[in-house]
Structures are given as structure tokens and as C-alpha cells.
Amino acid sequence: MLLNASIPVGRVLGIRVRVHVLLLALMALVVFLQVAGAEGWAAAGIAALTISGLFAIVLLHELGHCLVARRHGIGVVDITLWPLGGMARMSAIPESPGIEARIAVAGPAVNLALFVLALPLALLDGRLVALPPLASELLRWFLAANLVMALFNLLPAFPMEGGRILRAGLARRQGWLEATERAVKLGRWIAFLLLALGLMGVPGRLGPQFSLVLVAIFIWWSGLQELMLVRARHQPHPLQRIFQLIAARREAAREAARHQQAREATLIDAEVIEVRDSGKRT
Numbered sequence: 001m002l003l004n005a006s007i008p009v010g011r012v013l014g015i016r017v018r019v020h021v022l023l024l025a026l027m028a029l030v031v032f033l034q035v036a037g038a039e040g041w042a043a044a045g046i047a048a049l050t051i052s053g054l055f056a057i058v059l060l061h062e063l064g065h066c067l068v069a070r071r072h073g074i075g076v077v078d079i080t081l082w083p084l085g086g087m088a089r090m091s092a093i094p095e096s097p098g099i100e101a102r103i104a105v106a107g108p109a110v111n112l113a114l115f116v117l118a119l120p121l122a123l124l125d126g127r128l129v130a131l132p133p134l135a136s137e138l139l140r141w142f143l144a145a146n147l148v149m150a151l152f153n154l155l156p157a158f159p160m161e162g163g164r165i166l167r168a169g170l171a172r173r174q175g176w177l178e179a180t181e182r183a184v185k186l187g188r189w190i191a192f193l194l195l196a197l198g199l200m201g202v203p204g205r206l207g208p209q210f211s212l213v214l215v216a217i218f219i220w221w222s223g224l225q226e227l228m229l230v231r232a233r234h235q236p237h238p239l240q241r242i243f244q245l246i247a248a249r250r251e252a253a254r255e256a257a258r259h260q261q262a263r264e265a266t267l268i269d270a271e272v273i274e275v276r277d278s279g280k281r282t
């Protein structure tokens, strides 16, 4: 399947990192367009470096999620970098608001930390230090990339981080399924707004943004996947319910037998005590 077509490129902190073929194709296309255009190889090199730098930041963001997940005993399978960002595959995250919120916050927290670390240098640039023009341009780009990545992911559009934090908050007061339904519903509204913005842009300010259209479709699709998964877990299929009912009856019968044994055991103990008591009395 095209969605699974990725190449392993190495391991970071024991986690396998994969690059999706679509991302490699996109990089090749960008380099080709630059070389074919008037800008030439120098511009192509800068474009390739910028994309690599962006995905290095995405990788750090994903590692943030993975390390916190691992601390909670969740197995991390791998991280895949693809044109829309990064995807970390993990074993099932328990339905715990605390754990979900901590894993979700970790990604944007990495971006905000990188932003805060680089900010002093950017503020001093041109005052106390004079960075070469290319370096200060790269620094400004690094700050913007981290800030945009953190803020965009904090949009309450499930399954992005903001949506996961929202579900965790809702799940403290209501069931996991209800919380997921409400978070996915809000995510769909945001996906709809992103779709409109992507198709039409902002008149006079911003042209149509194809990447936003893809992000909107991704939010809609993966929100639906998560909702179906949680629904299946909480509202099993009728056949599954029959099996569960049979299993529950068997367990109830076993429990009743165990109670009977326990009662007999108590009676025996009582008899023993009575005998000892009567022995003491005489």
C-alpha cells in the first residue's frame, strides 16, 4: 500500500526512523524544479537543506512524543517522516487522560523549547553579535518553523495534539467514547475551515494552499479512524456482544462456585474455632 511505502534510514535513541517515498519524491521534485529554473544548483542545494532541516525539527518533535510514551511503558514501533510531517507508531495508548495529555504535549513542547533556546541569539543578532546574512536568515527561519509547528499542532483538531489534549480534558468529566466523539466533531469543523482556507486562500493576501487541503483531508480521515476504533472498543459488534455475554455467564458461574467453596471453608474454620473454644472452656 502506498501509505506504508517507506524506507528505514536509521535509529535514534533506539527508535527506527523511516522516510516515506512520497517525501523523497517531493524533495527530488523541488531540487529538479530549482535546477531546471533560473536559480540553478545553489538554490537547489539550499532548498534541499531547508526541507531536511524542517524534517529534522519534525523528527525531534516526534521523539518528544515517543520518549514520554516510552516512560509510560508504551512500546514505540517507529517514526515515519512523510510530506505532511511525522507519524509515530506506538502500541495502544491506555485510555488515561493524564497519559494521553502528557504524550500529546511533549511534541509541541520540544518545538517551544527549541524556539526559546534560539530566541536570545536572534534578539542579539545585529546588536551584540553580527551573524552572516545567511546564518541570520536561517535563524529566523528556525524560529518561525518551530513556532508555527507548535501552534499549528495545538489547534484543537483531533487527532492533532490540541485535539488530543482536548479529549483528555473532556474524558476527565465524561466517558472516553463521548470525549472522543466531541473532540472528533470539533476536529471536523476545523478540517472544514482548513479545507475552505486551502481552496480559496485569503482574498488579496494568500493564494490557495494545496498543503492545507491535504491536512484537512488527513484530519478528517484519521479522526474517523480513531472514532471507529474507540467505538469498536466501547460498543462492540452484536456478535461480539453475544460472545461477551456467554463469557460473562461462565465467569458468573465460576464466581458462584468460588463463593460456595469460600462459604464452606468459612464454615470449616468456624467449626474448628468452636471446637478449640469448647476445648478451652472445659
Ligand SMILES: [Zn+2]
Pocket: 061, 062, 065, 107, 108, 153, 161
Ligand atoms: Zn506531534
